Amino acid sequence: MDERVIEVRGLRRSYGDLEALKGIDLHVDRGEVFAMLGPNGAGKTTTAEILEGYRSRTAGDVRVLGFDPAAGERELRRRVGIVLQSTGVDPFLTVLETVQMYAGYYDRPRDADEVIDLVGLAEKRNARVRRLSGGQQRRLDVAIALAGDPEMLFLDEPTTGFDPSARRNAWQIVKDLAALGKTVFLTTHFMDEAQYLADRVAVIARGEIVAEGPPGTLAGREQMQARIHFRMPDEAAPPEALAATRLEDGRWEVRADDPTGPLHELTGWALETGIGLDGLEVLLPTLEDVYLDLTGAQVGAE
Amino acid sequence: MSELRLTVRQVWYTNTAFWRNPASAGFTFAFPLMFLVIFTTLLGNGRAAIPGTTMTVPQSTFYVASMAAFSVITACYTNIAMSVTFQRDAGILKRIRGTPLPSRTYLAGRVLHATLVGIVLVALTAAFGHIAYGATIPAGATLARFVVTLLVGAGSFAAIALAVTSIVPNADAAPAIVNFSIMPLLFLSDVFIPLGRHPAAWVDLLGKVFPVRHFVQAMQAAFLGTPFAWSDVAVVAAWGLGGLVLASRLFSWEPRR
Structure with missing residues (x-):
């Protein structure tokens, strides 16, 4: 039996009268790349932020690496890397300083230079963050998430706003992470992204998972003619x-x-x-x- | 890594980034000295009466004490309230929240950095005031009381600033709200304008309730030889504790929508 890294049962989240999540079940096994695919407003980010510990839930069981993310345990935060849709870093520090600063928060960090190489920012190592292009800042986001050598990564819409070549680069980074044996939970509204990157896809719409499985069987004949x-x-x-x-x-x-x-x-x-x-x-x-x-x-x- | 080392690291990174934004750092440092020169030039010839006493002091040295207090308030209140709001809106705080760094360590790093900036500013103001206007530099027991006042003031104004960020809706609104909250008090608390022997009753009341005048009175005692009261320091500390309690409940790590 595969080791469950994420286990979610009956997850609900309401904002007032609005039911953003209407009872979601999902699981992610160790080493898997799992994509949550859905249109904007379907509940992808809400789900991801509950798993990351940023948001509370209304009901349901959630376990990430055996922890309840709502408890805010430091041990869990030591073992996961998070790339959010919109986060910032200090614009006046350099790429290297930034990655080193974040690496310093972890017990067994990866070498900062190595992480910077991995995301393809070697040439920008000593550039101030404010001088980076949007795509380079996004790669820095990934570098920061990798700084602590996490077991699993959350990538919330990792390529939104990218041009096609930047997208290809980002995909390659995710493929490299998968090759390193990292578990990846990603959200996306691009079908091709889910198809290319994910071992397993859950399609979410209006707060419910409407289909789930490997991309091949999702697109398979048992689903549509x-x-x-x-x-x-x-x-x-x-x-x-x-x-x-x-x-x-x-x-x-x-x-x-x-x-x-x-x-x-x-x-x-x-x-x-x-x-x-x-x-x-x-x-x-x-x-x-x-x-x-x-x-x-x-x-x-x- | 121990929390102390993490805090020191945080101070170092905060300081590195602080000095690489010359506009921001420059103005933080320029303001108190600029005001010191302006006020003493415009108003520095006479003598200022100290409220509640029969004492008068030369207005030039009066402003050295005032601007020393203003330095701490600028560095620890204005600066923290604005920069932390900016960091919150830029998503920096949210990202920090997703790492194992304890939240208090991050905030302690910022407060400590602001305190150090405040200390350097006070030292610059005192040195400038000593050279240009012959202001007295505190020594001995006065110095010890002065250092305690300075540290309590720095920590308290920083704590109040963290609490204030919770009512600032976004970074664009921060300068307006922060200035609105502090500027009137700077005018009414014996900082920018000497209150004279008998300030109006409502001005006096504001001074007694809010921490600014208490802090200024304690700083004046160090530079001007006016009476020192620990109760002034205690009121500042009480505000600081109140700020800390409010901040710990209301502080937001994510942009407010």
Whole structure:
């Protein structure tokens, strides 16, 4: 059995009448990269900040490394690194001084220079923090979180506001952390980020987890059907057995759990009859489809 | 690392950052000396009556005592209330809160740094006042009382500042609120303008209730040879304790929304 680093049961959080979290269950095992994926306002940051010990909860059981984060124990803070969405550091200290200052709060810190190298700020080592670009400051955030050599890391929307290349760099850092065996809990509203980085994804919408699993199975056939799209001359119609439907743009669509059979039938029929299938394509459901389906259904249910 | 070492480290980093912001550090240091020169130039020819006594002192040396008190208030009250609010809004405090550094160690580092700045300012003011205006430098038992007054004042005004940050909604509002809370008292507490022998009753009352005039009276005793009362130091300390209690309940580590 894997070691549970995070265990959450029935987590609720209300702000007055507003139920921000409506009973969340989740767990993260040691060494796992876990992504909480959801639109803005879904409850990602609230969940993360409860796990980090910044926020109280209304109900439910929460354990992080065996501790209740609400108790504010120093021992827990020694073992986790936190990258928040918006935190600052003193603008007048240098990168090296900043990382050294934070490293000094821990019993067994990592070497400051090593951490700075890891996040790719070696050239900016002696630059004052106020001279760093936004992306460099974000990397410094990660360096500070790593300074104490934590067992697990919280990354709250680590790439929001990044340009594509900065995003790639940040992803590489997370991959490197995973390779070091760190447990990572990250929140994101980017589907591709969750798909690329996470071992397991929980999709959250309106304070509830609506799907959970490895990105591959989330986007898998048991969740949504594959779609076959094609065009045909107006006078023709596909075999009735395929139950094809006409889309608004004039294309035909066949939905199937497993597209192999219908595709064979369709192409066989086309060859026999000599009717062309223009723009034939098979669309496997992406995480994005699953995500929009899940979170969209939530919107519709309101 | 022991908490004492962590505190000293915090003071060191705070000090490094403090001096790298020359505008801020420069003005903190310039203000008391600038006011000392301005006030003594404009008002320094006569003699100032000390409230509640029959004594008068040269106005120039009166201002050395006043500006020494003002130095401590600037460094420990104004400076802490504003910089801690800024740090809170910039998310620095929230990040610190997520580390194993005890909160009290972080705040102790800032208060200690402000106290050191206050001590240096008082020393500069006294040295300048001694050279330019022949002000007396406290010595012996007076010096010992003066040091106690200085430390109690520095700690108390810093504690009040931490409590005040809890009513400051954001960093933009900090200068207005902090100045509003302290400027009237500086005018009405024998700091900027000598109150004379018989101040108006309501001015007298304000002076007795709030800590500024008590602190100034204790500082005057060191420089001007006016009567010293431990009760003045006690009132300042009581305000400081009140500030500490309020701060420990109301202090916010996250930006207020």
